[in-house]
Amino acid sequence: MAAVSLGATSIGFVFWPESRRYVTPDFAASIVQGLPTVRSVGVFVNSSVEEMHEVADKVGLTSVQLHGDESDDMYSQLSYPVIRAIGVVGESTITKVDSVPQDVMVLLDVHDQVKRGGTGRTVDWDVAATIAAKRQIFLAGGLGPDNVAAAIRRVRPYGIDVSSGVEASPGIKETDKLKSLFCEVEQA
Template structure:
């Protein structure tokens, strides 16, 4: 089971997460309490192993700015959490993770409109456009809706429920942010516990490629 830790803002946490077994690190460049400067993200990335995915999170940003930041920082993937169109996603030079917020059973119909590398299924949008860290009913996701899609499922994952999420969805990767924080700060003990729980689950990776994300 692969794991992505999102909302990283310092090198110590990034390196600890990787040491614990994280496969991907996420940086937020949109309005958020976890927003990181381009300079700081670039410095962190220079210290990370080449095989670790470096994902930049953006919300309704212009293409030129996304490309500039991605190139400067050394990102490997771009995650879009706004109202970006399929054409916009396809115009970017890096692999795209497009977020879709689930508000009802019909929300997932939007998956059919996106042919980007990954589709991120998140909970209802929060204050700044990204996820609000709340889980939604995972049972509303049917195998047919995500068939032949590389899906990222976001919203409310933490060390207590990650094994259940893996059992239900059989994901390829899980991703967490607020679920490994204490009082708004990344908690290394929670990160280690989350990764251990996720990687201790051997039921995933068989249905399709899914990444779970909690903003």
């Protein structure tokens, strides 16, 4: 819970079995029960609405993040706030983001059809900045202590999403990297 003690306002749990960061709903629930008032986000890839509701209810999630090829009609079928991950693929990403309803938060990440996030690669910050000037976004994609301040200054996102940039190994966050990251965020 180092991230929370350092100031994280959200904690994410990956419920995609093909991810190296996959956690079971039972494991996530045991962590969420001990959390102070921070948001708990479930990351899903091509799950059914029913499965997402079942996991979200069991774990006590506050929102769901769609990180696959889910259809746009899922937004209205989910009874949780939705974060829509969109892979940045040049200027065409702007049009894709424009089609997402304003009540759905957008997370910009690296486009990777296999890993679906956590690649350690950065997105095109110029494209991200163009989008962030029009709507609130979360910025992901290769963020860590070495580049997060520059990313925040360039893009001006609503928030950031970090994973591989603060890990000792997949799914295991390194406290020193987290401390450095939060120090850099404060400086941005």
